[in-house]
Amino acid sequence: MRTVNFGYILQVVAAEKAEPPLKIMISGAPASGKGTQCELITQKYGLVHISAGDLLRAEIASGSENGKLAKEFMEKGQLVPDDIVVMMVKDRLSQTDSEQNGWLLDGYPRSSSQATALKGFGFQPDLFILLEVPEDILIERVVGRRLDPVTGKIYHLKYSPPETEEIAARLTQRFDDTEDKAKLRLKTHNQNVSDVLSMYDDITIKIKGNRSKEEVFSQIDTALSQMLQQRNTSPSSLSS
Numbered sequence: 001m002r003t004v005n006f007g008y009i010l011q012v013v014a015a016e017k018a019e020p021p022l023k024i025m026i027s028g029a030p031a032s033g034k035g036t037q038c039e040l041i042t043q044k045y046g047l048v049h050i051s052a053g054d055l056l057r058a059e060i061a062s063g064s065e066n067g068k069l070a071k072e073f074m075e076k077g078q079l080v081p082d083d084i085v086v087m088m089v090k091d092r093l094s095q096t097d098s099e100q101n102g103w104l105l106d107g108y109p110r111s112s113s114q115a116t117a118l119k120g121f122g123f124q125p126d127l128f129i130l131l132e133v134p135e136d137i138l139i140e141r142v143v144g145r146r147l148d149p150v151t152g153k154i155y156h157l158k159y160s161p162p163e164t165e166e167i168a169a170r171l172t173q174r175f176d177d178t179e180d181k182a183k184l185r186l187k188t189h190n191q192n193v194s195d196v197l198s199m200y201d202d203i204t205i206k207i208k209g210n211r212s213k214e215e216v217f218s219q220i221d222t223a224l225s226q227m228l229q230q231r232n233t234s235p236s237s238l239s240s
């Protein structure tokens, strides 16, 4: 008589019942707090953080032709052409870790054509987070922003200074974090944000970003945990 492997069957059933992982987009003007909030969100929810800006900086560091071309646009605070950015992001979203753990897409889409392209590949977010911060605060944040190349942690010389002298000594500044370049990036953001929002207006939450990082995260955390709760009590999960 064949023995039934109930353990395997339970695993299959559990896998089928498992909720699909969260898919989140976070958007906002330069220095609106996307990177800082992504650190906190990924720590708590285990999503894969995919930053279009980081992918582009890695491309520049690799010395590739695309990287060289991308840097020309980034130096001017302009959007890097879709034919470079779209495939980079689509390929990263398609990787197993993003599919299994869910993704937190940072700084993409930045135009309606990018949003349409991603939708064409079958990527649709559950939630679109827009961080909103007054422009004068943004400029002050950009010029004081520093990065720790060892940990990837983001600091601000005035608002979030490094914990030790050792960290302070190794901090770097992004080549596009000057006041002039920040104003160009801000102009680019303002030119595109309403087109992008119109693509996700039914799943968008707007969050005031001019508060402590903890207060901003608390509002995002509430939205994400409510979303997970709704999923677990939604008719589909009850019936399945």
Ligand SMILES: Nc1ncnc2c1ncn2[C@@H]1O[C@H](COP(=O)(O)OP(=O)(O)O)[C@@H](O)[C@H]1O
Residues within 6 Å of the ligand: 028, 029, 030, 031, 032, 034, 052, 053, 054, 056, 073, 074, 075, 077, 078, 079, 080, 081, 085, 106, 107, 108, 109, 110, 114, 176, 185
């Ligand atoms: N989705 C995108 N499409 C085109 N260019 C992008 C995109 N995301 C980032 N970039 C380029 O990289 C630069 C840095 O982006 P990012 O690291 O997200 O910083 P920030 O959001 O603070 O401007 C942008 O100014 C732009 O030139």
